Amino acid sequence: MAEVTYNTEDLIGGKILTDQAPLKADTYFRGMPLKYTAGSDYYEYDSGVLSTVAIYLGDDKAASTGTVVSSDEDKDTILMGGEIMEEGIVDDSGDAITITQDMIAACAANGLYIKRS
């Protein structure tokens, strides 16, 4: 028995703004929060979701999907602003992060409006 769960949209909640930007060499999942450190010239995973300025929006890039971002200059799509759903925000394993009020407030300061469901 093979079971397939059909794709669902759980990240984009309203109007969004995107860009293509350089990422740190790592694995990425759609919905991963990203931070930017001045001088580093790339976005990277923000595990605390308190310095988040963007959300990864490209295809999943992990060993399981056969691709990873292999160098610090590789670019991919990020979500830089707009209305997003709480349930679509994931960690660097692709698992949902429990969103707190602190995270929502920190993201809102950077134009990412996390809508609770």
Place this chain on the structure above:
Amino acid sequence: MSNTSNKILSALKEFYQEINNEVMGGEKGIDQFLFLLDNRSTEAEFNLDKLVVQPHGVAFRHPDSQSIVRSYTPGTGIFYDIPHASEKTPITEKLRDSIIAGASGTGFSESNARLMSQIMVEHTVAHTTTRWKYAIDTMRTGKFTPLGAQGDEISGLEIDFSRDASLDITADLTDSDVDFDVAMKALYDAYRAKGGNPANLTVIMGTDWLYEMQTTDDVLTRMQANAANVLIRQNMNPPKYMGVNGLYFVGEYLIPGTFSMVTILGYEPQDTFVAYKGATAEVFFPTDEALMFSSGDKRYRVFGGIDALDDSKRAVRVAGSEIVFDSYNSFDPVTEFIRSQTRLAFIPANIDHVARSTGTFTSES
């Protein structure tokens, strides 16, 4: 991402759909049973004028003395703000690319049409079940308490009808002096003391109360010796009552020592109520409560005016309705939003004509 299969794929799929608590054709919701009168307008407020008077008697006088003055109070007017509820579902490019469960073909059109209809059904059921729960809770608590995301109370939206405390009683059925008959008599007395209408007297009971009724020796004896006519009629196979989804007729019961017959009902729709995503499921009607009211009393299901977009995407004001759908787009990337809205309040004309008893039961019930 791809899926592989080493078997011959079935050309035709079977589709099993289960959307719980969907109302079938010809049925109505319990909100329409509890709140008989609909009020629909394009307004933001519901205005209820009340005149509740118990005129006192007349006084006698000696010849040539003057008349007694009887003052007249024209009543009170109350404005209730009607709260909004609206939800939207975005249809992104990712979702448009997806297979939609139940679509047998692979074409975009069929998938998209199915997606639209499934989204609308889910919105409709969400609004419907919310109305059921709020209608019941308004009757139970004497308050209309619209909750926001995550079940949070939103300040300023609650309407407290200030029900008299004497109408919210308790019954300790673990006490050997208190049995089903005594508890029902106490509920009836509380109800009548505030002028509750003895006609069309109805009690909706939680399952603990029904268990108590069905296991009380006195009630069972009357059931067996029906000539006593205290329990007038009971169906062995409880039928649906008045075409209301989940509401079933248990029996007609004469409260001992009174002339008032009560229609006893139970309420159990297909599934429990989940208030918001991730909320703990709860029963629509609490197991330990019994609610007495007259099914003929005036209670209003109020729908206020809703702002929506018409076909040309201009803002229009539409008269209140259970649910108003519209859609709008964000252009880049193309995303369509299906939006459902309502503007709703449940307003009993006189909340003091509803009595509630909360029971304490032994563990076996």
